[in-house]
Amino acid sequence: MQEPISVTELNNQIKTLLETTFFNVYVEGELSRITYHASGHIYFTLKDENSSISCVMFRGNKRKLKFRLQEGMKVFIKGSITVYSPRGNYQINCLDIEPSGEGALALAFKQLKEKLQAKGYFDQARKKALPKFVDKIVIVTSKTGAAIQDMLRVAKKRWPLVEIVLIDTLVQGEAAALDIARNIKIADSLGADVIIVGRGGGSVEDLWAFNEEVVADAIFEAKTPIVSAVGHEIDFLISDFTADLRAPTPSAAMEMILPDINEVRIYFDTLFENYESVMRKILDKKAQTLLHLYNLYEQNNIISKIELFEKEIESLRERFSSYLEFVLDRKSKDVSELTNSINSAMEAVFSLKENDLLSLKRSYENNDPSKRGKKGFAQIVKEGSIVSLSDLKERDLIELQDPFTVVKAEVLGKKKLN
Incomplete structure (x- = not known):
């Protein structure tokens, strides 16, 4: 009769047999009951339509795993059979796991x-703009x-x-x-x-x-x-x-x-040219404005008034001439006396107007800086404005100007003449 053996001995014999026979297995199946243990090991079950087997991937091998195991995923497993003798349990010790259908790296990605x-x-809203x-x-x-x-x-x-x-x-x-x-x-x-x-x-x-x-x-x-x-x-x-x-x-x-530094140079050259063109247009516009203002001034200055007086005198001459002819036609018998009377009146009016004109011309010439300078006169300028002697006080800095010379001076004192 055959001698019985202990459970432990049987399990040990099974362990030796399985581990030496199935030390290198390559199995395909579906993952289920996956547990990522705190120790770093992964425990799961590999199954097909009819059977299942327990599996473990220890922490050292898990580091090489590029993707995360998921329930229902079909995989290829390389490993070996190990037996836990005290319980008689056996499992696959997984050395490598690859997904079925696509590569491990592709799946991990x-x-x-x-x-x-x-x-x-990947949200565009959180992406930072480059300077x-x-x-x-x-x-x-x-x-x-x-x-x-x-x-x-x-x-x-x-x-x-x-x-x-x-x-x-x-x-x-x-x-x-x-x-x-x-x-x-x-x-x-x-x-x-x-x-x-x-x-x-x-x-x-x-x-x-x-x-x-x-x-x-x-x-x-x-x-x-x-x-x-x-x-x-x-x-x-x-x-x-x-x-x-x-x-x-x-x-x-x-x-x-x-x-590109060359493109930047071209950009700044173009920018400078555009700036220069704009400034030239602004200056041209300002020059036109100044010319317009000068023309307005010329139209309203004393020369224009003199010309107006001359036209008025000429108009009076024509009106008196017409009046004379009219009177001569009406008063032919008093021609000589009336002519003398009218001539006297005309001469008086002409003399009055000519005196006004002469006075106005003298006033203009006396106030014309260019002519005053020729006569030895100079105008006093203080802080950019023309002033009189009465406007000055001691220590004032002034300029004496004629058309040809500017003299800078300081007022040392001031007194009134009786």
Whole structure:
């Protein structure tokens, strides 16, 4: 008769058999009853239409998982069978999990994008505007990559006045995401106008650090406008959606941020020409206004009054002549006497008007500064106005002007003449 064995021994034999036979399994199934434990492990069940098996992914392997497990998700699992002898339970110890139908990285990208979009990370309303003219740029990238050389070359060509600060950063590998996030925070504290976060092209895996949530958080929380410039034009990453501006390449980032110095020169030359043209038109208009005012003055000055008096005298001559002819026709018998009387009256009127005219001309000539100067007279100007001697007081600063000379003087004293 066969000797019995203990339960423990049986479980141990089963453990040895299963773990040595199924040390490398590759299984397809549907996820259910998923538990993310506080210890960092993930517990879940893998099932199909007829059966199910318990699974565990320990914390060390979980770090490599790019996406989050979801109920009902179909996956491929690589791992090994392990048995817990005290209970006789067995499970799959998962080393790697891949989604069925699409790659793990693609799924991880999709999940994180949906999560961040729901949190408002991509909202246009929260994106910060870049300044029109940039004085200082901080670049978060590798100092040995081609990207930094491309950016420096473009910056020197377009706007050599800009200050550029480089923070050497890991841009590839498992430690890259944390390094990028940490350096974004440092860059945000340096008082730059713009931060560029980026690197040159590469595979999806090479660029993956810019798809990590920790990088998106750092970009979202920064106070300085950030430009994401990763890979090539066809590459779209989480950093592109989160940043304030997405540039298709690192060199394109510099072209988008910095103005072309030659275009700026042309702009200011055109601006100056337009300003000069406007000022010329304003001055021309002012000159026309002054000419108009001068003409108005000429029409109303003393010369015009003299001309008016001359016309009045001529008119009186004509009227008296007409009156004389009229009287001669009516009073032919008294022609001689009447003629003498009229001539006397006319001469008296003419003399009176001519005296008025002569007086007016003398007044004009006496008050004409140009003629007064020729006679040895000078006008007194104080604080820009013509004044008389009675207006002056001791210590006044004055100018004595004639048409040819200006003399500056100071009043030393003043007394009245009897």
